Amino acid sequence: ELEAAIEDYNEAIKLDPEDSAAYFNRGNARKELGELEAAIEDYNEAIKLDPEDSAAYFNRGSIKRELGELEAAIEDLNEAIKLDPEHSRAYVNRGSLKQELGELEAAIEDYNEAINLSTEHFAAYFNRGSHPF
Structure with a gap:
């Protein structure tokens, strides 16, 4: 019941307009509804x-990735990693973006880091293995 959740948020x-969690959670609900x-x-408000x-x-x-804003998406993932260096999914996603941009060595580095942080990332192994060498 995402619409009801949005009404509650x-x-x-x-x-409490200063509660970042309410904006974050409303953003999650809106994302699920496709309201990108x-x-x-x-x-943006949650980050502010x-x-x-x-x-x-x-x-x-x-x-931003879904919207095709690849460089901007990488900037956000850079910040997520800076704030939480053990965020393995951020490395996987950033590696995938770098792969899309043709930055293959940098993508492999991100996949390697994701695997170092968590050996459970199917996507990190899969994407690293699918690199055209």
């Missing part, structure tokens, strides 16, 4: 209120 934001631009606005929120950068980067 709207009310929470009215009551609105989700980005919510992540809590600049240390690596998850907000990660999620915003994921949406």
Whole structure:
């Protein structure tokens, strides 16, 4: 019930407009509904209120990728990794973006780091193995 969740987050934001989590969670719900631009606005606000929120950068980067904004997505993933250097999924996603941009060696480095952090990342192994050498 994503629309009902959004209504609840709207009310929470009215009551406490400084609560970054409400914006973050509303952004997640909007993303699930395909409201990508609105989700980005919510992540922007969450980041403004809590600049240390690596998850907000990660999620915003994921949406930017969906919108074809690859360089901007990498910037967000860079920030997510800077804030949480053990965020293995951020390395996988950044590696995938770098692979799309033809930066193959840099992509492999990201996949390697993701695997070093967690050996459970199918995508890191798969993407690293599918590199055209």
